[in-house]
Amino acid sequence: MIVSGWGAAGHVTISNNDFDGATSWSASCNGEHYWVLLLLGAKDYYTFVGNYIHSASGRAPHMGTDQNNAEIIFHGVNNYFKDIGGHAFDIDVGTTVLLEGNYFDAVSTPITTDSLTKSNLYSVVTVDDASGCTASLGYICEWNRLAGSGSFPSSTSSTALSNLAPYKSSLVGHIGVADVPASVLANAGIGKI
Numbered sequence: 013m014i015v016s017g018w019g020a021a022g023h024v025t026i027s028n029n030d031f032d033g034a035t036s037w038s039a040s041c042n043g044e045h046y047w048v049l050l051l052l053g054a055k056d057y058y059t060f061v062g063n064y065i066h067s068a069s070g071r072a073p074h075m076g077t078d079q080n081n082a083e084i085i086f087h088g089v090n091n092y093f094k095d096i097g098g099h100a101f102d103i104d105v106g107t108t109v110l111l112e113g114n115y116f117d118a119v120s121t122p123i124t125t126d127s128l129t130k131s132n133l134y135s136v137v138t139v140d141d142a143s144g145c146t147a148s149l150g151y152i153c154e155w156n157r158l159a160g161s162g163s164f165p166s167s168t169s170s171t172a173l174s175n176l177a178p179y180k181s182s183l184v185g186h187i188g189v190a191d192v193p194a195s196v197l198a199n200a201g202i203g204k205i
Contacts, residue, residue: 102126
């Protein structure tokens with residue numbers, strides 16, 4: 013699991029990892045790890061792409077805090093979340109987040125309710141959401157997909173797009189969300205280069 017620490021980590025890419033939350037020592041006594049990623053750095057830019065996050069119960073990932081005036085920019089794209097009994101995204105203050113092309117399979121709470129109001133969030137759910145990226149980012153974003161999962165409300169913060177626009181050349185391209193499970197399972201984890 014990953015913890016950024018309080019200082020600035022800088023420009024960080026977290027890609028093609030297998031975050032297996034199965035454990036004998038779970039906080040909820042359910043065999044699932046609760047803290048998967050804790051991203052709290054003072055001024056960080058994250059690309060989170062192609063990861064397999066499964067058998068966890070929460071904070072997969074958690075980002076942002078009001079403890080250090082954090083300024084976090086996060087692009088979560090083409091990740092596969094599976095069998096998460098609690099929540100996946102838990103987003104706090106001090107964050108600008110773009111979530112696109114992520115696949116949620118049997119995830120009770122893909123994103124916490126507080127995430128929708130505490131952050132500058134652009135999460136792609138509809139065709140209009142996807143098209144809304146074009147003016148600021150120069151491309152049509154990929155929608156997020158749910159399969160046997162809780163709700164994933166649309167959040168289309170214009171502030172998020174404005175904050176992301178200066179970094180549009182650094183945003184990684186996406187594949188179609190329907191191809192995410194197969195692609196991630198083929199490429200995420202040890203020995204799959």
